[in-house]
Amino acid sequence: MNRRELLKLLGQTSGGLIAASVLGGCQAKSMDLLFSLDPAEALPDHLITPLDEFYVQSYALPSQVNVEKWRLKIGGEVNTPVTLNFQDILNAPQEEFYLTMECIGNPAGGNLIGNAKWTGTPLLPFLKQAGVKKSAIEFAMKGADWYETTLPVAELMRPEVRLVHQMNGTPLTAAHGYPVRIIIPGHFGQKQPKWIVGIDAIAKTKTGFWENQGWSNTAEIPTHSLMRQVHDSRVWNKQHQVKLTRDNWEKGVLLAGVALDRSTAITSIQISTDDGVTWQAAEQNRPESPHEWTLWRYLWKPTQAGKYSLLARASSERQQQAIEDKNSKDGSSGILKIQTTLDA
Numbered sequence: 567m568n569r570r571e572l573l574k575l576l577g578q579t580s581g582g583l584i585a586a587s588v589l590g591g592c593q594a595k596s597m598d599l600l601f602s603l604d605p606a607e608a609l610p611d612h613l614i615t616p617l618d619e620f621y622v623q624s625y626a627l628p629s630q631v632n633v634e635k636w637r638l639k640i641g642g643e644v645n646t647p648v649t650l651n652f653q654d655i656l657n658a659p660q661e662e663f664y665l666t667m668e669c670i671g672n673p674a675g676g677n678l679i680g681n682a683k684w685t686g687t688p689l690l691p692f693l694k695q696a697g698v699k700k701s702a703i704e705f706a707m708k709g710a711d712w713y714e715t716t717l718p719v720a721e722l723m724r725p726e727v728r729l730v731h732q733m734n735g736t737p738l739t740a741a742h743g744y745p746v747r748i749i750i751p752g753h754f755g756q757k758q759p760k761w762i763v764g765i766d767a768i769a770k771t772k773t774g775f776w777e778n779q780g781w782s783n784t785a786e787i788p789t790h791s792l793m794r795q796v797h798d799s800r801v802w803n804k805q806h807q808v809k810l811t812r813d814n815w816e817k818g819v820l821l822a823g824v825a826l827d828r829s830t831a832i833t834s835i836q837i838s839t840d841d842g843v844t845w846q847a848a849e850q851n852r853p854e855s856p857h858e859w860t861l862w863r864y865l866w867k868p869t870q871a872g873k874y875s876l877l878a879r880a881s882s883e884r885q886q887q888a889i890e891d892k893n894s895k896d897g898s899s900g901i902l903k904i905q906t907t908l909d910a
């Protein structure tokens with residue numbers, strides 16, 4: 567099957583993102599615990615997802631891009647088109663930053679999310695060098711695999727948009743976009759083309775690959791939380807059932823997870839162990855950047871065996887997460903209810 571056929575095939579699949587995650591090798595390997603079970607240990611400042619656990623979401627198999635031949639062309643509605651090679655990226659000022667990447671198709675509680683330390687250079691000086699014309703309203707971004715997505719001009723002209731070539735201190739792997747990808751904070755992964763080869767200023771609006779299949783065209787990250795761990799088990803899907811023996815729950819049960827918003831700090835995480843009737847505040851860390859996930863934990867002290875429904879909801883300076891379980895094409899902002907059984 568060639569790429570065109572593959573593209574066509576995926577285009578016809580209603581659950582395109584799911585199909586892609588199979589192709590992309592979204593791994594569900596056994597994972598170490600994210601959070602320490604020792605309540606005396608402080609929450610870390612940063613929780614980095616190791617590269618071998620970082621999800622991969624590609625609609626086509628990763629293109630092998632030859633770094634010698636790689637070029638990024640900034641063109642379209644600009645005064646002077648600019649062509650960059652890999653050395654131009656390395657010669658420009660370098661910045662390191664933490665940012666959490668999440669797929670818009672990540673179901674509530676899903677594993678299509680990861681946090682990394684990225685290294686790259688701001689895009690803005692190159693856009694200024696090209697001189698974006700007044701006629702431009704959007705940028706169309708292209709990957710070497712023909713993936714395309716668009717965003718308004720102002721979104722890409724923010725200083726925090728960068729051309730990135732390292733992830734967790736090592737060159738991007740082929741699966742994550744070697745040699746260069748773009749990162750546009752505040753948006754789901756869909757707006758972050760890997761193997762980027764083209765940024766075209768365009769005078770008419772256009773929609774990209776996933777957007778043409780009904781996925782949000784703004785793809786902005788809503789205020790949301792994910793419970794990732796209940797005591798000593800990792801949680802990564804909504805069917806997840808947790809069972810704890812009395813020995814394990816009597817001393818208290820650690821509930822822990824992450825929360826993220828498009829642009830503002832997470833101000834609180836609330837936990838309910840009675841299906842949303844009462845809520846308690848969880849402990850959280852305070853990352854410097856709103857684009858890195860906030861870590862939270864809560865020590866639940868149940869007094870009775872039984873079945874419980876565990877919920878976590880996040881609030882940011884912008885909004886509070888809704889208590890619903892919606893997996894829509896705008897990204898799932900709904901709450902995951904984790905069914906937990908405490909044995910007598």
Ligand SMILES: Nc1nc2c(c(=O)[nH]1)N[C@H]1C(S)=C(S)[C@@H](COP(=O)(O)O)O[C@H]1N2
Nearest residue numbers: 621622623624625669709713755758759760
């Ligand atoms: N060129 C290209 N870029 C792409 C994609 C793709 O298929 N091709 N998938 C996008 C989607 S849907 C997501 S969620 C992120 C995932 O990035 P990751 O695979 O590095 O985790 O890449 C985005 N960038």
Ligand SMILES: [Mo]
Nearest residue numbers: 669670755756
């Ligand atoms: Mo995605």
